[in-house]
Amino acid sequence: MRADFFELTEEEKNDLPRMIEKAKEIILAKHQPDAYNIGMNCGADAGQTVFHFHCHIIPRYKGDMEKPEGGVRHVIPSKGSY
Template identity: 90%
Template structure:
């Protein structure tokens, strides 16, 4: 997938001035959502100031959508910026991943686990 411009309207859970929200096609956990920029921007660093300022509001909206159906204990919020960070679709998207008690043996380290053994400290 080159970008998210071909997503059909029936997949969009919410659309704002700068972003829209969909369910992740390959969810890490139940309720995993993506916040995607309306305009194609490669990653977070290419967002306009207006878009960057609106992103926290959209993260809150994603949480609201998740809470309407699920009861997570916590969240991971993240973005992959660049191929060496694991980005595969070069159209800005922010993951909002609900976390559930017991979904992994020891969650300590959180996003540090993107590099094996770096989450254990």
């Protein structure tokens, strides 16, 4: 198990864009988002709380936030307290 992106092998890092595209295809099969946030937290001081590698692919919709500036930090109301 890899703790974060920086512990992935070169092969795993090279495969990541393909996996992100696959996730997008899965999302598009049921939903029609207008945009996406893609992100990773690497280390506790970056906000990582689950210490295995994972990449967040968050579908976004026009109007889902009044001001989407700031990206993933405020995508879940009341969670962006920093």
